[in-house]
Amino acid sequence: MKKSNELPKAYEPSTVEDGVYSAWEKSGVFKPQGKGAPYCIVMPPPNRTGTLHLGHATMLAIEDLMIRFHRMQVDRAWWIPGTDHAAIATQVKVEKELQKKGIKNPRQELGREKFLKKVVDFAQESRDTIVNQVKKMGSSCDWESEKYTLDEERNKAVNEVFTMMYEDGLIERGYRLVNWDPQFQTTLSDDEVETKEVKAKMLTFRYDKDFPIVISTTRPETKFGDTAVAVHPKDKRYKKYVGKTFTPTFCGKTLTIQVVADDAVDPEFGTGALGVTPAHSMIDEEIAGRHHLPMVQVIGKDARMIADEVGEGFGGLTIEDARKKVEAYLEKAGLLQSVEDVDQNLPVAQRGGAPVEQLPMKQWFVRVNKPFKLRNATLGKWKKGDKATLKELMIHAVKSKQTNIVPERFDKTYFHWIENLRDWCISRQIWFGHQIPVWYHANVCIPKKGREKDVAKCLDLIVSATKPICAFCNAEYEQDSDTLDTWFSSGLWTFSALGWPDKKKWEKNRAFHPTAVLETGYDILFFWVARMILMSTYVLGEVPFKDVYLHGLVRDEEGKKMSKSLGNVIDPLDVIPKYGTDAVRLSLVIGTSPGQDMKLSDDKIKGFRNFTNKLWNISRFVLTQVDKTEIIKSKFQIPKNATLADEWILVRLDEVTKHVTEKIQKYEFSSAGEELRDFTWNDFADWYLEIAKIESGKSEILYHVLQRILILWHPFMPFVTEYVWGLAGYEGSAITTPWPVVETKNQKLGTGNKEVKRFETLRDVVVTIRRLRADMNVEPIQKVEVVITGMKSLEDQKDMIQTLTRSSSLQFMKEIPEGWVSASAGKGMVAFNPEGTVDLKKEKARLEKELKEVENYLSGLEKKLSNTEFMKKAPKNIVEDMTAKRDEAKEKRDSIRVRVEVL
């Protein structure tokens, strides 16, 4: 072990961190230990699309904090790491990379097998990078239980749930309108579609000159697919046409247009008549559904016009070209009434940004509004066999507080999203992902011998993880080529990571589910959190996690989103070598609040780097003061010759310990860290350490306080605390040291406590003495007078001042005025005017005013405390607090009264 005076003056994180981490990893402490209460966090799996960003770093810092805290509370803490295959995101990434290398159409050119191999290789590389970064952050996760959303076990879970849902009628195949991304040739869920504001032209026109109704649209090219014109039922202008059918010729194509009345139409907008295009607009599809209108698709998967369904000359055109051509046609034919420039919200793909088309397609859907028979007793509300919908389960999970969202206001957002939730399209036309476990019967039936009559019984479709064999004929089954939405597998994450559906593994880990908390950014509340609740309540009948902690997004100094194109990205791997992991972690945890975006700057991280260095130097100093051979390893006890300063620091230490513990439990990490920093820097380093330089015999206390500080800081800054722990020679390692439990039986803590007050007054005196020195010729006696009135007698004052100043080498006033209280103070003297030098009349007036205020305050409190209704519903601690405040105010009132009388 190095001697502390040989330690470098500044903490050098880069020489420390890797060694500390690998020592932890080797010792096996990341695995759940002992027999405490299960405490499990399943890590939100980062996408295997490359590298981690600060959002991930935030997630890791907070989760590691919670895990370490609970591990030290001797819970069976288990943090399961993993990565997400991220289906479309990863595939897109690889396609782009391959295109850069000159392969224009990677999927066509390579074929499914070769292309998938490329994606899998890339995903593996990403995984290795990510794991490295996660370790760099100091994350104490159990690497031996690492999972992947696309590994074999997770695939089993996916197939199992798919089958269950299919059997329950919750998954069905249907020909419906879906979001289609023409760029990547796949469907998208509603959540993967964003809107972009663009300038558009709104045309007001007739289909042809004989058609009686004028309509408006920004998408004239889709009008080939119109099958109706809808008007409001009460609109007098169009009443005579409702129910009639027309056959106008629109740009060379004959349409069949019914006029229908529907409440969804706003009579005030445009002409009050809406051309209904069921195949290319969700709203129109709904209207069409109500009136049983046919659906005519005019745009194909390639985002070009379908030749058979449009007028001559329009087939094969791109949407843009067709739009221009329709407009030109209408104008030429004199059908165009007006053209107006409008702002339009264009749906675009979240990834890639291409405009999304709404097309009717045969796809797989999860039905969220369909009642089904529950397989388990669910959420304590439903019995096995009861009927409910998935939506109802999702709502009840949060309404009943079985899952708590922090901060609470996101409840509303969550409920609102669920209420508007439509069936979830889960099939994707991409290759990378869980292939849909559905098999289709080949068209040609070649009957097996003797089963000729049964051929009619051949099943068209079988849901199965493995290739089925037809009982009646020799036709082969072919698996659906589509894959599942990536969120389908992530929805199962909490329990699939714990081994479900494997019976043995699941039974072994059953106690860890529901997991303790899900910590993630609020931006994926819908994508993921809601779907995990859906899956877990459906499959297991219980919530996936007890709490949800949502952190804010990390933005740059100007509040902009960090993005590569803006060049304002702070890469965790850049700042970690510069300032150390501990500093980066602190800057992501302190000065932030849940659900609120945070701005991060280099200066902020630098500030916390300074703090880690402060802690380092505190330790260095303490270790020079301590002769470890003298320190007995038995339990720390307050020395018999303890001074007031000693008692004060120890009382504060317990107080801070208690507060920090409570705050972490309440997810108030920032506040906990701030209080701890204030104590460490202001109380311990700047004040107590200074006294310890002069007063001897403090080594035990110094050693004890340092130990406690290291423990309390450990979840926030694991590396420096662990390293110092070792240097200081404390028993074991910081990571496994039990969290201190503060005895509060005989020692009431809190700011109202008399003892604490006394010590604090004492500290104020010290501070004032320092000020006195600084302002030696200014005589700021009045301020000192205020401090002295807090003490009971002159004897007390003398005693206290002596105690204090013994520890001070400061110089004080040269001459002591008559009548002042004086005390020896090391090399000099310190003096106070007990009466103060204030104007007595002014002072009396001031006191009377103060008295009035206090009396007022007191009567308000008493009024409230005598209010029976308030007393009934008010929580105990509030009442206690108010009572204490009342007593305190009473005391103050009495003391002021006395002083007023004297004057």
Place this chain on the structure above:
RNA sequence: GGACGCUUAGCUCAGUUGGUUAGAGCGACUCGUUUACACCGAGUAGGCCGGGGGUUCGAAUCCCUCAGCGUCCACCA
């Protein structure tokens, strides 16, 4: 259009079912380098808590209203 959030010191933000004199970090300014630390210490200045109204003995905090900024959802065809 609906919902949510933000507005507090020059900057970044705390402020716990209303409580006495509104806090911290950074920055600014003054002073200080003698043995833990200049990645330091001791101090100082700086606030009509976005505007207006209300409830209350008492409001940054609760209610109403207006304004600016931001986010999400839905979308008008």
